[in-house]
Amino acid sequence: MAEVSVRDVSKRFGATAALDGVSMDFADGGFCALLGPSGSGKTTLLRVIAGFVAPDAGAILIGGRSVARTPVEKRDIGFMFQNYALFPNMSVAENVGFGLRARKVGAAAERRRVAEALALVRLDGLGDRRPHALSGGQKQRVALARAFVTNPQVLLLDEPLSALDKALRVEMQSELKRIQREIGITTIFVTHDQEEALTLADRVGILREGRLIETGAPREVYNAPSTVFAARFLGDANIFEGRAEGAVLRLPDGTAVRIPPGSDGAAAFAVRPENMRVSLAPPDAPGVDSVRGDLVQRVFAGAMTTCVVTVCGRPMKIVAPDREVADLPEAGPVWVSWDRARMMAIPHP
């Protein structure tokens, strides 16, 4: 289909810089997730790529060609809106068939492809409904079907699965992944669900206040984030900040923590909650470090239990299988430990 390049794009709305020098390449047939807090510019980036808003500076390239002079309707995109934007005067089938009719595919082909798309999003038989007679999740799936039914070059999805329940979301995720792979559409989607981003995408981008602060493969960004913000935003992270003194990090209260070699100049260190353990005594194993803490909370959540331990005045989160922490007291002094190799050095704040 086509690769998409965003080159140094900026967009201001009055005093807010919705996008500030964003550059990112989206590979042909790739599946990229955009993450970021509310108001960080995710929707704006999608809208700039689609052509709904012209960037103040920078360029968008689709298939290697600048689309500065290509209007939205000629860009061959599928866009799914955060608010669905279903046409209230049309039935579900007419909504989904709208783009096909604009492309003059013929009545028979339109009917067949609409039916296929509705089947893919598990809405068979609802073609005659009007949008107002659908549930939120059903509307969302109509909007999704409408976006990909035309086999566009680029699929831009703004929080495509946010209104679905867990089971349906997982089902739709794998469906989306399958469709995307089958047709090989270059897809960029915005999500607030980091798990969704990590499972679906082959690339993630993290936006913060209009800046793209991190891009990379999900595993790469998860295991070696380059900013504290990204470490916190994508998955949870327990952050150690202090003064580096050779091979140790001096925490504010004087505790020394060993840091991985070759991490000079790192702004902070982090360990993922699932890579930490809580125990009553410090484990004595090579390559394992530990600090003293105060267990303040233990939350059972099915398979995993989350423990909150105050270390050096700051809460740290540890996720462990329930049987590992079952014999801990409800609260009290404990040791928090981790493999030194699992400690991530984060270069930027």
Next chain:
Amino acid sequence: MAQPLGPGDARRAALLLTPAYLWLTAAVFLPLSAMLFFSLLSDAPFRGADWRFTLDNYRAFFATDVYATLLWKSLRLGLTVTALCVVIGFPCAWVLAKTIRGRAREALFLLIILPFWSNSLVRVFSWAIVLRGNGALDWLAGLFSSGDVRLGLLFTPTAVVIGLVHSYLPYVILTTYLALQAIDDTLIEAARSMGADRRTIFRRLVLPLSLPGLAAGAVLVFVPVVGSFMEPRILGGRFGAYFGTVIEDQFVAVFNWPLGAALSFILLAVVLAILSAAAPVLRRAQGAAA
């Protein structure tokens, strides 16, 4: 969305609707009944005149073809003015609702509402001044061409149409504006993202969604224009005889109130018949365009 009303709901609804019904009774039903009563009399019941019930006033309409001709003329006037108002009003409403924002929109709104604030008689007379031979319009046209220009628009059917369109255009603009305003911009963006050109978007999305507003505006124009008498009289001159002026004559000049009332009722019946015939057509148009 619509849920069956419980007994409590029905009572509360009746209570809430009571003022509206009282108002309708006082403002619509009573005058109309009085008119109906008049239309069935042989003579206005004033000055001790003798009167009895009769259908003669309604028969008078069919006795000559003068009334039918004038009614037809008025209906054509109504259609022309309504069509012009729609054709001019829709783009205005579009610009107001979708392309202009902030201060400029408020200013334009004011300009559109302004005619409502001036006395309608003053408005019509000012058109007479503009349109009369040697008047403002002729003077203006003279600026752009050589020689003496005599458009001579005053006392022509065109003058009547101009005056009426000017008076009633704001209704169409306002109702259509409200309908267009309610169309979420992302709907249009969604249509564009699916590759639809402007014509398709207008035909399949904007028009059907704004049709209720447009239709409401058209009704608000059509009904009073068919019965209008002031504009035809002042701007139409000897072409100014319409069904509305004939009715007015019965009340203020000839003092044949019963005939005037009967003609009014015939007009009302015809207009209602047209509107009820148009309603399903509109509804189908809205569905079919989708």
